[in-house]
Amino acid sequence: MNFSNNIFKIVFFARAGQGAKSIAEVLAQSAMAEGKFVQAFSFYGPQRSGAPTKTYVKISDKPIRNHEPIVDPDVAVVLDDTLIKSENVANNLDDDESLIINTIKTEKVIRKEIHDFKGNIKTIDANMIAMDIIGRNYTNGIILGKLIQVIEIVKLETAVEQFKRIFEKKIGETLTKKNILAIEKGYDSL
């Protein structure tokens, strides 16, 4: 875990409706449950389903006073690989930092499409896993699992616990179970 300025910074690139805000919330609540300080917020553009969105999470051992958006993340997460054409997803990512991307493409192909990025690219075909487990294209839980695997900033158990606490009442027991399985699948993926 690489803390720049003692604050670990995560940027999610997604399309509105993909649930980036929900997993940012789970991550933030998990970090708080583990005694950390957090800040989680989104950039709100034109509010329509499918529009590109950016969601930010900051995690620190100390209170976070800075209210800047994140321009120099420690990890970037892309929930929709078509966004790499319009968004500079690897912006300010260093060579020892990671880009996690939901895609059917290989790491090699993605690296070609994103110019000038020498850091780690972690691909995951979350769409396929989601269809397999949930039967619908709900990929955010899988991405959350993958993110925790890569950055190890919170414990998997904590994230599962928080997901349950936040969503069980809202989405019901069955869907919650499936989503938790999805988080675990993402965490265990290669």
Place this chain on the structure above:
Amino acid sequence: MKKQRIQNIKKALTGGAASAEALRQVEPDVMPVYPITPQTPIVEAFAKFQADGKVDTEIITVESEHSAISACVGSSVAGARTVTATSSQGLALMNEILYIASGMQLPIVMLISSRALSAPINIHGDHSDVMGARDTGWIQLFSEDAQEVYDNTIIGTKLAEETKIPTMVIMDGFTTSHSVEVLETLPDAVVKNFVGEYQSKNSLLDIDNPKTFGAVALPNSYFEFKIAQAEIIDKVAESYKKITGEFENISGRKYGVIEEYQTKDAEQIIILMGSTAGTAKDVVDKMRMEGKKVGLLKIKMFRPFPYREVAKVLGKARSVAVMERVMPFGSVGPLYSEIVNTAFTNKLTKIQVASYIYGLGGRDIFAKQIEKVFEDLIAKKLKEKIKYIQ
């Protein structure tokens, strides 16, 4: 007051949800609303509490903000603890009734997630809306983060009810209202005991002591009514000091009408309000490490303006930069104007005051840009004209 054992509970909430959490504990009697972005998380979270039976509040959904604040006036005059929430165009539409609420001494609490005004349409944060309502006779409390939103909601309720002056609790649209942050909340019983049960001294429904509200005042008396109103608002600072003192006993958190950060020996000071204060504190820390004597003055209460407290801070500095999030058409910034006024009336003729406008319509403000403002002050690059941080 005897010091109680402090029992804070940690939570991660958006600023909007933090104010709703405070409201759940305060439990207003009536909440007329016409929800608008970005106050969304406030009413969303509070309506959920109400639907879950956690509060006994009557939520009145009305057809406009003008109706919302009108219903607040009716409810408050009847003697009910009354709150509402709004932003931007909503606050602008309420404007007419804001004066009626303050003129009738109704302790309404309004939560505001501040936002730009049209045209062009923009849903993002700045202080155009609340600055447009600054002279309506309401108290204005600004908040830096979710913690201050929570605390100001509780303090604001007690302040409004003790002074009989309606109070705006202001958070920055999106930056604070929609950002999840860690804060400490108090146990329900502690908050309930702090604000107490609201007993209106001038209830319209008190038929044993009939009173008249909203009467006509002709040229022979209107003037005196307004003088009386001005005299009451001048005493707010006193009540605020007492209430925040009591709040410190239950929470351990100390508040003043201003917050000074490293101003003691500061030669250059930035003055601002709201969420940017947090970023500016980080900048001050960084520049202090480099041996630069810089500081921050955060205005917490904009109305009534804390002239005396600000004058004390200004007296120590060589130069100050006022940063604000509103476009002063054909004039200067409202905060800048207050600072220059404070310097002039206190004969602080040597101090130089620079004016910066930033963050309009949600434009991001970065630590680097704040650092540049300090560097400008240090290099004595002080323009007389307003400088825009774009």
